[in-house]
Amino acid sequence: MNYDFQKIEAKWQKYWAENETFKASNDSDKPKFYALSMFPYPSGAGLHVGHPLGYIATDIYSRYKRHKGFNVLHPMGYDSFGLPAEQYAIQTGQHPAITTEKNINRYREQLDQLGFSFDWSREVRTSNPQYYKWTQWIFIQLFNAWYNKKSDKAENISSLISIFEKEGNVNVEATCDDDTPSFSAADWNAFSEKEKQEILLKYRLTYLADTEVNWCPALGTVLANDEIVNGVSERGGHPVIRKKMTQWSMRITAYAQRLLDGLDKIDWPQPLKDSQTNWIGRSVGASVTFNVLDAERNRSDEDVISTSLNHLDQIEVFTTRPDTIFGVSFMTLAPEHELVAKITTPEQKAEVEAYVEATAKRSERDRMADVKTISGVFTGAYAEHPFTKEPIPIWIGDYVLASYGTGAVMAVPCGDQRDYDFAKHYNIAIPNIFEGVDISQEAFADKETTVIANSDFLNGLSYKDAMKKIIVELEKIGHGEGKVNYRLRDAVFSRQRYWGEPFPVYYVDGMPQMIDLEHLPLQLPEVEKYLPTETGEPPLGNATEWAWDTDKNEVVSNDLIDHKTVFPLELNTMPGWAGSSQYFNRYMDPRNDDAIFSPEAINYWQDVDLYIGGSEHATGHLLYSRFWQKFMFDMGYVPKDEFAQKLINQGMITGTSAFVYRVAQRPDVFVSKDVFDKHEDLETFKRIQAFTGVSVANLSFDAIRVDVDFVNSSDELDVIKFRNWQPEFKHAKFIEEDGLVKVFREIEKMSKSKYNVVNPDAICEEYGADSLRLYEMFLGPLEQSKPWNTAGITGVHSFLKKLWKLYTNGSLSGVEAEPTAENLKTLHKTIKKVEEDIENFSFNTSVSTFMICVNELTSQKCTSKAVLEPLAILVSPYAPHIAEELWERLGNIGSVAEAPFPKFEEKFLVESSKEYPISFNGKMRFKLELPLDMSKDDIEAAVLAHEKTKEQLQGRDPKKVIVVPGKIVNIVG
Numbered sequence: 001m002n003y004d005f006q007k008i009e010a011k012w013q014k015y016w017a018e019n020e021t022f023k024a025s026n027d028s029d030k031p032k033f034y035a036l037s038m039f040p041y042p043s044g045a046g047l048h049v050g051h052p053l054g055y056i057a058t059d060i061y062s063r064y065k066r067h068k069g070f071n072v073l074h075p076m077g078y079d080s081f082g083l084p085a086e087q088y089a090i091q092t093g094q095h096p097a098i099t100t101e102k103n104i105n106r107y108r109e110q111l112d113q114l115g116f117s118f119d120w121s122r123e124v125r126t127s128n129p130q131y132y133k134w135t136q137w138i139f140i141q142l143f144n145a146w147y148n149k150k151s152d153k154a155e156n157i158s159s160l161i162s163i164f165e166k167e168g169n170v171n172v173e174a175t176c177d178d179d180t181p182s183f184s185a186a187d188w189n190a191f192s193e194k195e196k197q198e199i200l201l202k203y204r205l206t207y208l209a210d211t212e213v214n215w216c217p218a219l220g221t222v223l224a225n226d227e228i229v230n231g232v233s234e235r236g237g238h239p240v241i242r243k244k245m246t247q248w249s250m251r252i253t254a255y256a257q258r259l260l261d262g263l264d265k266i267d268w269p270q271p272l273k274d275s276q277t278n279w280i281g282r283s284v285g286a287s288v289t290f291n292v293l294d295a296e297r298n299r300s301d302e303d304v305i306s307t308s309l310n311h312l313d314q315i316e317v318f319t320t321r322p323d324t325i326f327g328v329s330f331m332t333l334a335p336e337h338e339l340v341a342k343i344t345t346p347e348q349k350a351e352v353e354a355y356v357e358a359t360a361k362r363s364e365r366d367r368m369a370d371v372k373t374i375s376g377v378f379t380g381a382y383a384e385h386p387f388t389k390e391p392i393p394i395w396i397g398d399y400v401l402a403s404y405g406t407g408a409v410m411a412v413p414c415g416d417q418r419d420y421d422f423a424k425h426y427n428i429a430i431p432n433i434f435e436g437v438d439i440s441q442e443a444f445a446d447k448e449t450t451v452i453a454n455s456d457f458l459n460g461l462s463y464k465d466a467m468k469k470i471i472v473e474l475e476k477i478g479h480g481e482g483k484v485n486y487r488l489r490d491a492v493f494s495r496q497r498y499w500g501e502p503f504p505v506y507y508v509d510g511m512p513q514m515i516d517l518e519h520l521p522l523q524l525p526e527v528e529k530y531l532p533t534e535t536g537e538p539p540l541g542n543a544t545e546w547a548w549d550t551d552k553n554e555v556v557s558n559d560l561i562d563h564k565t566v567f568p569l570e571l572n573t574m575p576g577w578a579g580s581s582q583y584f585n586r587y588m589d590p591r592n593d594d595a596i597f598s599p600e601a602i603n604y605w606q607d608v609d610l611y612i613g614g615s616e617h618a619t620g621h622l623l624y625s626r627f628w629q630k631f632m633f634d635m636g637y638v639p640k641d642e643f644a645q646k647l648i649n650q651g652m653i654t655g656t657s658a659f660v661y662r663v664a665q666r667p668d669v670f671v672s673k674d675v676f677d678k679h680e681d682l683e684t685f686k687r688i689q690a691f692t693g694v695s696v697a698n699l700s701f702d703a704i705r706v707d708v709d710f711v712n713s714s715d716e717l718d719v720i721k722f723r724n725w726q727p728e729f730k731h732a733k734f735i736e737e738d739g740l741v742k743v744f745r746e747i748e749k750m751s752k753s754k755y756n757v758v759n760p761d762a763i764c765e766e767y768g769a770d771s772l773r774l775y776e777m778f779l780g781p782l783e784q785s786k787p788w789n790t791a792g793i794t795g796v797h798s799f800l801k802k803l804w805k806l807y808t809n810g811s812l813s814g815v816e817a818e819p820t821a822e823n824l825k826t827l828h829k830t831i832k833k834v835e836e837d838i839e840n841f842s843f844n845t846s847v848s849t850f851m852i853c854v855n856e857l858t859s860q861k862c863t864s865k866a867v868l869e870p871l872a873i874l875v876s877p878y879a880p881h882i883a884e885e886l887w888e889r890l891g892n893i894g895s896v897a898e899a900p901f902p903k904f905e906e907k908f909l910v911e912s913s914k915e916y917p918i919s920f921n922g923k924m925r926f927k928l929e930l931p932l933d934m935s936k937d938d939i940e941a942a943v944l945a946h947e948k949t950k951e952q953l954q955g956r957d958p959k960k961v962i963v964v965p966g967k968i969v970n971i972v973g
Helices: 005-019 052-067 083-092 096-113 129-143 157-167 185-190 193-201 252-265 270-280 301-306 322-327 346-359 364-369 417-425 441-445 463-477 599-605 621-634 673-677 682-692 719-725 760-766 769-778 790-808 821-839 843-859 865-875 880-889 936-945 947-953
Strands: 032-037 071-073 145-148 153-156 206-216 221-223 241-250 282-294 310-319 330-333 376-384 391-397 408-411 480-486 505-508 511-514 547-549 554-556 566-568 610-613 647-649 653-663 669-671 701-706 733-735 744-749 913-920 923-931 960-964 968-972
Touching: 005 096, 005 769, 005 880, 032 052, 032 599, 052 071, 052 610, 052 769, 052 821, 083 096, 096 760, 129 145, 129 206, 129 511, 129 621, 145 157, 153 157, 153 621, 157 185, 157 193, 193 206, 193 511, 252 270, 252 282, 252 480, 252 621, 270 621, 270 647, 282 322, 282 391, 282 463, 310 322, 310 330, 310 408, 322 463, 330 376, 330 417, 346 376, 346 391, 408 417, 463 480, 505 566, 653 673, 669 673, 669 682, 673 682, 682 733, 760 769, 769 790, 769 843, 769 880, 790 843, 790 865, 790 880, 821 843, 821 865, 843 865, 865 880, 913 936, 913 947, 923 936, 923 947, 936 947, 936 960, 936 968, 947 968
Parallel strands: 032 071, 032 610, 330 391, 610 647, 669 733, 913 968
Antiparallel strands: 145 153, 206 221, 206 241, 282 310, 282 376, 282 480, 330 408, 376 391, 505 511, 547 554, 547 566, 653 669, 653 701, 653 744, 913 923, 960 968
16 A cells, blocks of 8 residues: 555645634633744745745644644734835736735645645735734824833823823923923913824824935835845845935834843743844943034134133933043044034035935944944034033044934043044044053953043042942033933834835824724725836825825825815835734734724733744844734733743755856856866866867856756756756856766755755655655754755655555554554653653654654554554644544544644553673673563573573583673673
8 A cells, every 4th residue: 555645635635624623713611822933925936945944843833732632823824015026016017916916825825735734714914904904003002102101101192191281291201202392281281283293293102203214215115224234125135325204103112121121021042032132232321411512613723622612502422431421532423413414614514415425325234333444524513521611523423323322422532442443543632531540341341340540520439439420420510310221213114115004194284193993994005106206205106096085084086185174195104014013913813803803812812822933033023023012011902011922933944056167268168066176187177178278377167056956966967957047058068077067066045046945846746745844854953054955855755654554564454453562662752752852842853753663663563553543643743644644544533633642651661671681701692581570599590591591501500690680691601
């Protein structure tokens, strides 16, 4: 009876779909378990074999928990908004919805054939209006909320308005804009409606503000930091510049400390926690303000110093070392700092503007990473030292970032290497406040022992004492205070794209107004072009019907805008992370049209028990999701303020790329690896020279990528396929070795652009989905990266055939026997090991355990149903199709997925006998099985009575018999 995996897998995939085997209930007496994989973006390329790794791991654990009696929620959906579909629409004119639907259908087909236990009744798509209705709803909740520092949580904006009406904002402790003015209750009540709305925008958790953003002209949109690689867009490799734009932002900074504290409550990988900790960047120090000086610009520096100066503006800096304030030699502002244009002198204007323009072309990440380049420009302006009253030159430099701290630093060259290098480069005087003190890197970092010198009232104080003293003195003179600062900036939430969630926002007198929930979703309009308008507006500016009628509560023609009852709608769309920031909660009740989820659903499922996905989302999706979850918790919508208890970052399955050597001077000539390896040998070189006409002085080689589909397991290139691959290779010539052209291999990230992608469809066709699932787990530990080698899958496929044979030669053949002690020992050590492995996510060692088990049971000629039935259940999470078939053929009704997990019993592993090696004069001659409870005398008697002992002794009496119970017997003759 052959193992017909194709027929078996198709049969059980159909069964699961028709019977909704994995459909979860929101009302169950069973304990809940929520297992989740990060949902994919459905690209046109479909899945490659690297993509399912995390899905398989989640599926194994989900199936295991179902066997353990849990009501398992294991959903899947699609992160279906995004730039790739929009770029394709721009190129082809095809609506993104059409290509997205096509790509989703392709993904679904591939996911189904891998046998995942997804509850497809809960599928979500972020581009579906019935889904993004609730993303729009959350946006409105954030708009209608503020962060109360006293209660340390978000509250409804109505409570803030109530405070303003009664007492103004003097006693309000809130996360708000830095330029928020103070006002009394009388002031508030006298404000116009527009003035009130402008004030409230400074407090709302989502708000409009002029923000420095990463602008990509080629894509016509703002990009997040994680969408930029080496200064260019991750998608397409286009230049990115810094630009100030009016954008929607999310006040994630309100949650900075709670986001840090929450990391201690969740079981997430430490490297991921470290990434978030560093990204949030908590620092303790002081805020210090320096007055900018007004001086006559035509005087010399000496004149400026001696002139009575007036204060124009203030520069605020945050420093973790305010105790070094007497060592300040100059100040450096970020080129984007709002004061740069204002304070720059006429003489310096041209140089400053040129520098600012050049800096705008570098991303913040590039500037942060560049620790070697020293560049800056003097503004011509000076600040006043708050204590000495000495003027301090103000420079701009791209090593200071507008998004970090205040966008300004007080430079202390005698205590900071970068400040020192800058000062030396531009010949700025360096006062030494550490004269006679060890200021090595280690000593300066040792805040317990650093002693301040030459610093007025700080002279001789240790770091701790100096910190306390300086903060007190700064507060006395009104130039600073102690402060905790965070590197984290508010998240820009606008994108100048078409294919994204529309904002539920219209504008009255320039102020944003929210559309009521009952009228959501606000759906994307049709547009003729997916590019920005000729006047630079986002793609939605091309829509002819994109205005909101407040009487009819519907979208109407732009021609009807009268700013009385019909108003313009927001033209930006939400970023990609909007749809993924609450999808895990929507899965709990995805068909609910009246609420994002019912109280019953959220109170039953609570949160995600196991989340598996990539570490690349550490400071994007995973941070934003935690922010939204904490907000939803504050507002009473969810019972937990962290959405996932445990998270695992699966490693990467890398591809084995193929390269063929090409003669650089003859692009039409390619060389087999065997030839290249010997090209320095005289005979081989002569052969290459004769073929190409290239002299030894000029000969060199390029490595050209080859599609791995053109290469067999012996690394031999199919030259016909290669020639037909691309026009430039049509007339390719080859220098062969023994009639073959061989390639060389390198391990790289699996990627379509590297031509090293292995399609899971082909693997399933040749070996089956169960083989693919087992092989991906067998490659190595889940968290580690490992290379794919298609040739290796034959080993696990052979195992499945051996497993099939064990059953078809045993119970399925009609022959059944009681389990032997050996059978039960093999089974229960397998139960014990597999359960431990699954609980520890050591799936690779489970596969090895299955192989050992099947080998042992085969050797034992096991035909016992009492052993083979539980074995089918053990195998089921890993290879569900074959397990279902074997389960049914053993006479069971229903899915093996519903069977309880086998219970391990220690008694079957307890040894009752020992196989003793019997030695004669120290040389082992045979083995003898004896009970473990035999006495030493009984063991000796049993051995001496054995026929093989008599053969060895040949009638002689032994001189001595050495017995070590439970270990050895040695007869000295």
